[in-house]
Amino acid sequence: MTTSPSPQEQTPDRVADDRVPRTQGHPRRWLILGVICLAQLTVLLDNTVLNVAIPSLTREMDASTADIQWMINAYSLVQSGLLLSAGNAADRYGRKKMLATGLVLFGAGSLVAGLADSSGQLIAARAGMGIGGALLLTTTLAVAMQIFPPEEQTRAIGIWSAVNALGFATGPLLGGFMLNHFWWGAIFLINLPIAALGLVAVVALVPESKNPEGERPDLLGALLSTVGMAALVYAIISGPEHGWTSARVLMTALSAVAVLGVFAYWESRIPYPMLDLNFFGNRRFTGAVAGATLITFGMGGALFLLTQHLQFVLGYGPLEAGLRTAPLALAVVALNFTGLAARATASMGVPVSIALGMTLMSGGLVSIATLTAHGYPGTLLGLVLIGVGTAIANPVMAHAIMSSIPQEKAGVGAGINGTLAEFGNGLGVAVLGAVLGARFAALIPVEAGSLPAALAAADSASERGRVTEAFSSGLETSQLVGASAVLLGGLLAAALLHRAGRADAGAKAGQDPACAGPCGDPDRT
Structure with missing residues (x-):
């Protein structure tokens, strides 16, 4: 009588062209x-x-x-x-x-x-x-x-x-x-x-x-995860507009937490879970998840604020502002399409690549926060630093998540990666936007409400200058908070992935069969 292979013994995914070795x-x-x-x-x-x-x-x-x-x-x-x-x-x-x-x-x-x-x-x-x-x-x-x-x-x-x-x-x-x-x-x-x-x-x-x-x-896991994540994202989106302590936001957030809690409980009890919670016991996976969340938190919120600075403070139109943020994307495209970032990563190893990339990104955000007031060159320097850091760190982080789980769960791994990006971006915009709002309100009359309203209420050039200065101060504070989050994410992810790499190396040296499939070759430490 034949038996089905255990999860540890499952064969790699089927590919249409089976003649090509993996x-x-x-x-x-x-x-x-x-x-x-x-x-x-x-x-x-x-x-x-x-x-x-x-x-x-x-x-x-x-x-x-x-x-x-x-x-x-x-x-x-x-x-x-x-x-x-x-x-x-x-x-x-x-x-x-x-x-x-x-x-x-x-x-x-x-x-x-x-x-x-x-x-x-x-x-x-x-x-x-x-x-x-x-x-x-x-x-x-x-x-x-x-x-x-x-x-x-x-x-x-x-x-x-x-x-x-x-x-x-x-x-x-x-x-x-x-x-x-x-x-x-x-x-x-x-x-x-x-x-x-x-x-x-x-x-x-x-x-x-x-x-x-x-x-x-x-099916139940799919329903719970869909409802829970949609509710959580909606609460984050609604917070800045309706107030974080409003009944709508609080009830939606509490519902999201409750539904996601039930989802986690359900996934831990069934034999074929949609999301295997044992993934979080893998230090490589946990490090990549922590770093990815913090990187998208800092980047999503900080770049959202940058577009406001370019338009509201420096006076660029939407198209002009878009063109002036393009160097970030161009740096990423240049380094990744030419393979320079991949070669640098191969020579440095995963933990060092992540630490370096996210340190550069953090430095770019600091440059934008402190030098933008002196003109576009400070912003350009920051965008290039962010682009170089992103080109180095992002692919390594995504690969760390995807390679930490079995090949047959690649779709779920991609779903986790995408969910982290959505969650981190939304949370970054909400939290850093709240920091901006709090700083702005502390420097100008609270009843002004927003920058356009405050500018409309200003009755002199000096008053409008004071309003713009207050907004710039709020942007600077928010960008520095985002820079801190990115740097913390880089150091945390690098430390956890370094420890995971050492553990993988030790397991391979001991011929641990658990590392024969999903673990693969350990990353350089």
């Missing part, structure tokens, strides 16, 4: 990486492209402030809530299938959004795009981990990360260009040819891979 990677892996990066880019552009269309939507749809908020938040809420479930579905049913499904859903949502003639239709379309976005964000990274051999994975993830930075930088620029030449719906319809091209390429090129054990679906 150690060599897929023969068309770089072409496939280009395909999945194209799919990734469509999602990332849509995270920021809508922001520049807000005035047009307000005017042409007679949209209220609440409508505008839901047009933006429906996408991010659905996407962040479904990331873990989407990753689990990709592992179970096939990552190629889910990648293709994500492109279809994203394209269909874009079509409905582009042709919408009411706020309700646009909000519903954005929610549908969020479902497709969740599938794309998780499957692209999971597929990259499957088709590349271990020694090339860091460089592949570096290119994947560079596409993230490119999407962040070009979203507002593309949106501004489209609105200058077409009507607002064009910012959604432009997704259609990209999604169609991506779908054809996925079907033709991407190999199928999935969990060979075909675990039973964890």
Whole structure:
């Protein structure tokens, strides 16, 4: 009588071309990486492209402030809530299938959004795009981990990360260009040819891979994680507007904590959990998770504040401000596409790379906080430092998360990585925005409420100068808090990953069978 293999003995994921050994990677892996990066880019552009269309939507749809908020938040809420479930579905049913499904859903949502003639239709379309976005964000990274051999994975993830930075930088620029030449719906319809091209390429090129054990679906876990994460992100988004102590925010946050607590309990009790809580007992995984959360906290909030500084304090328009933040993305793209960051990481080792990268990023934020008042050169220096640090640290951090869990759970690993990015970004914007607000309110009359309101209430040039100075002071304080979070994240992650690397090396020396699969070769310490 035969028995099923234990979790420790499970074979690697099935790949369509079984003639290619895993150690060599897929023969068309770089072409496939280009395909999945194209799919990734469509999602990332849509995270920021809508922001520049807000005035047009307000005017042409007679949209209220609440409508505008839901047009933006429906996408991010659905996407962040479904990331873990989407990753689990990709592992179970096939990552190629889910990648293709994500492109279809994203394209269909874009079509409905582009042709919408009411706020309700646009909000519903954005929610549908969020479902497709969740599938794309998780499957692209999971597929990259499957088709590349271990020694090339860091460089592949570096290119994947560079596409993230490119999407962040070009979203507002593309949106501004489209609105200058077409009507607002064009910012959604432009997704259609990209999604169609991506779908054809996925079907033709991407190999199928999935969990060979075909675990039973964890439907209750998927529901609990979706509801809990969506509620948590909504509480973070709503905090700055409605007040952190308001009934709406407190009840939503408490509900999120309660639902996520039930989710954790459920996952610890069932034989086939969607999220194996034993992952958190792995010091490599824990270190990468801690660092990723703090890095996105500091970066997301600090860059959000920088755009305000460029527009409100230095007086640049939205397009000009977007162009002046582009050096950050250009530095990331240059270092990751050329492979320079990957080669530097290989020579330094994982812990040192993370510590160095996040120290550079922290230094960049300090430069922006302290030198921006003296003109754009201080901001430029900060952006370049942040870009170089991001190019070094981000791919290593993502690879540390993905390589800390079994290959058959790659989709869930990508879901965890995406969830951390969403959570850290949202929390960073909320917390650093609150620091800015508190500092601003301490320096000017509280009743002024916001910078535009305070400037409108100022009746002299000296009064307007005092208001702008107060806002700049708040920005400086917030940026320094973000810099501290990034530096702390780097040191913490580096220390935990150094200890994990030593433990892995010791386990391999002792021929510990647990390190034969997921652990792989230990990182240099």
